[in-house]
Amino acid sequence: MKKKFVCIICPNGCEIEVKYSEEEIEKISGNLCEKGLDYVKKELFSPERGLTSSVNLKNGLLPLVSVKTSKPIPKEKIFALMDEIADIEIEAPVKIGDIIVKDILGTGVDIIVTKNVDKRIHS
C-alpha cells in the first residue's frame, strides 16, 4: 500500500511518501529527519488524538463546561468516547484539572475540566 503524508511535527512540513504493509514501513521518502518516520509510523499503525469537548453543567454560570482527555486516546475510540460523555452532568463550581471520569473506557485516560466555572447565584 502507498500513502502520502504532510508531517505536522515541525514547521518544515515535509511531504512524505510511504510504501507499507500490514505492520511495517517498506519504503519512506521525503522526510528530512527521523521524527518524520516516527510520525508516519504512529499515524499508520496506532494513531492517537487528544479529544476536547464539553459536558453539561448544573447550577453553573454557563450551561456547559469544556473538558479534555488527560492524554491522547486511540483515534478509533473518539466516537465511543463522545457517546460515553454525552449524558454526563456535573455540578458547579468546577475548576481546571477536576477529574470527572477516571480511566474512561479502560483507556487509562481521564476526562478533566479545562475551565473554571462558578456557581450561579439564584436571585
Add this chain to the structure above:
Amino acid sequence: MIKKEVDIAIIGGGPTGLSAAISARKEGIDNILLIERNENLGGILNQCIHEGFGIEIFEETLTGPEYMQRFIDKVEQLKIPYMLNSMVLDINKKKEIIVCSPEDLIKVKAKAVVLAMGCRERTRGNICIPGTRPSGVYTAGCAQNFINLKNYMVGKRVVVLGSGDIGLIMARRFKLEGAEVLAVVEILPYSSGLPRNVVQCLEDYDIPLYLKHTVVNVVGRKRVEGVIIAKVDERWRPVKGTEKKIKCDTLLLSVGLIPENELSKMAGISLDPITNGSRVTENLETNIKGIFACGNVLHVHDLVDYVTLEAELAGKSAAAFVKGELRNESNIKVTAGNGIRYVLPHLISGKNDVKFSLRVMCPDRNRKIVVKDGEKILTKIPKMRVNPSEMIQFNLKKEYLEDVKELRVELE
C-alpha cells in the same frame, strides 16, 4: 460622568490585553486600567475549547480556556484593576477615553494607551454571497459560541465556506457533536488554515475539501435548504456549468478576520491597508505618541503565543513611555518586497535589535527571506516551506541595522 486618571489604559481584555497589562505592571506601573466589553476576561479563548495553545510559550498544548486562565490568574495576583461589561465608545488624540460601564459613563484620561481590541469575522455581507436570506447562515466563530458556551446546536447538515482555522476546527466540532459536514469549500488552490488542522480536523473525519470552489448561491426561504457550489477560475470567477447543489441546513463562514480598528480611526491613527491594522514602530507605537497597538487589532495572528509575546512588548513600551524613557527614533522605513504580503514593524530606529513579523503571498518550498538595504543584502534566512497561513518571525541584531537607509524584505 465619573472622571478617572490612569497611567496606562488597555482596551480589550483578551489574551493581548491581559499580557500587555501584566507586562506593564512588571515594569513598575501601578495605575493601570484594563477595559473589557464582555462579562469576563479572556476574549475569544473562552470559546476555543480545542487544544493547540501555548506550545511556543509553555511548551505544552493547552486548550483556550486553560491558556487564558494562566494570564487571568496573574492579573488577579498582581491586583491589576479591570472593568467588565464596559465598552469604550470614544478615544481621541489626547488619550481621553469615554467608557460606557454598568456604573456610569466614565471619562478616563490616560498617559498611555494600549489598543488590544482584537478582530472580528467577515460576514456574508462582507463577501456578498448571492441567494435568499434564510436562517442557518453563521460565521464559524458565532456557531462556536453557540455550541461551546450556550449549548445550542445550530444545524445538522453543514457546509463550511472558507478553510481558515476556525472553519476547520468547527467542521470537526460539528462532526463530533453528531452533525454531518458535507464539504469545506475554499476559493484558493490551497487551504488557508494550518496544516495540522487540515490533517486533524478534515482528513481524520473524511470531510471533503473542495479547493478552487466557492458558494455561488444560497437556497431556502425560512431555513437554508442547500447551497450551490461551483469551480472558480484563476481570477476567482465561478466557471459556468460546474455548479453543484449540496443539500444542507447550515452554511458556516470562515472567510477571514478584520482587525477592529474603529476606535483607532477615531484617535486619528494611521492604518496599513494590507494588514488593516495600525502602522507601528519597533516599540509598537502608532503615529500618535503614547498609543500602542498589538495582537489581532494590529495584524491577524495564527498563534496566540505570538499574540502574547507581541503584547508583552507593547506593555513594556507603554510603561517606558509613562516613565519618560521611551526613545522614539524610528525613522527607517521597512517595506514588503517581492513575494511578501506585509512585514511589521513599519518603522525602525536601527539602534536596537528588532523582531519582524511577516506573511508571504503564496505557499512555496525552499525559499529564502532576504533582507536588503537598497541593493545591499543584509541577511538571508532559508525556509524549507512558506505558507500564507503561517506567520513568519525573525530577529535582526542591531549590528545588522547600523547606517541602514531603508529596509526591504523579499522572498527569493
